[in-house]
Amino acid sequence: MAIDTTIYDRSSGVSSAILDWLQMLTGAGLILFMWSHMVLVASVNLGAGAMNTLARFFEDTYMAQVGGPLIGATFLLHFILAARKVPFRTEQQSTIWKHTRALHHLDTWLWLVQAFTAMIILIMGSIHMWTVLTDLPITAAKSAARIQGGFWLVFYLILLPMVELHVGIGFYRIGVKWGFIKRSNRKGLKRFENILTGIFILIGLITIIRFMTLSI
Numbered sequence: 001m002a003i004d005t006t007i008y009d010r011s012s013g014v015s016s017a018i019l020d021w022l023q024m025l026t027g028a029g030l031i032l033f034m035w036s037h038m039v040l041v042a043s044v045n046l047g048a049g050a051m052n053t054l055a056r057f058f059e060d061t062y063m064a065q066v067g068g069p070l071i072g073a074t075f076l077l078h079f080i081l082a083a084r085k086v087p088f089r090t091e092q093q094s095t096i097w098k099h100t101r102a103l104h105h106l107d108t109w110l111w112l113v114q115a116f117t118a119m120i121i122l123i124m125g126s127i128h129m130w131t132v133l134t135d136l137p138i139t140a141a142k143s144a145a146r147i148q149g150g151f152w153l154v155f156y157l158i159l160l161p162m163v164e165l166h167v168g169i170g171f172y173r174i175g176v177k178w179g180f181i182k183r184s185n186r187k188g189l190k191r192f193e194n195i196l197t198g199i200f201i202l203i204g205l206i207t208i209i210r211f212m213t214l215s216i
């Protein structure tokens with residue numbers, strides 16, 4: 001007797017679609033967070049007082065104490081959801097590598113960059129969040145002391161481009177996958193995404209230099 005798999009197929013399709021939505025929503029939430037994070041941290045360029053005032057506001061309203069762990073949880077959930085598609089096994093990795101080289105398709109390369117940066121961000125982002133959130137309050141002087149120590153300077157010089165590439169490509173891929181970016185506007189929006197990524201890396205570097213030169 002033939003087994004009717006319609007119900008099974010449909011339900012697994014539905015749950016996969018829900019998981020895809022969740023992946024997109026957590027990703028979009030993290031993109032918004034990273035943009036706000038850049039503005040907040042870069043406030044040090046206006047003076048240590050500006051950064052301290054913003055940090056105190058976020059701590060007095062408990063947004064850092066509650067929001068911080070919530071961002072950490074969203075970060076982990078986003079990883080678990082995205083990991084469904086990441087090739088972890090050696091044979092899967094060698095297949096995707098061969099296919100990517102054969103296809104000559106930029107968006108496939110972008111997907112590989114996305115998967116690679118994700119692993120680095122998972123480890124380094126977790127270490128960073130733990131370090132900052134277990135050492136509240138946030139002050140410009142403490143951040144500067146960390147970066148002037150050397151270790152965190154190298155750490156952020158690696159994490160910054162990884163995050164900005166991941167955020168920029170993620171933004172572009174959400175647009176393509178969910179239909180906001182169409183064949184007609186694809187080229188222009190890809191250029192826009194590259195420029196945005198470059199601007200964020202530049203602001204991040206200027207901020208790191210500001211921390212290096214801040215007297216503590």
Ligand code: HEM
Nearest residue numbers: 041068071125129132138143146156159160163204207208
């Ligand atoms: C609630 C969570 C977070 C808080 C409170 C926070 C806070 C901070 C603070 C205070 C700094 C200044 C440097 C320092 O004090 O060491 C910083 C820098 C930085 N953070 Fe975060 N962060 C959070 C989450 C993240 C996440 C999830 C990422 C990326 C995965 C990230 C990436 C970076 C990078 C790359 C820098 C280097 C500075 C720059 O961009 O110029 N942060 N963060």
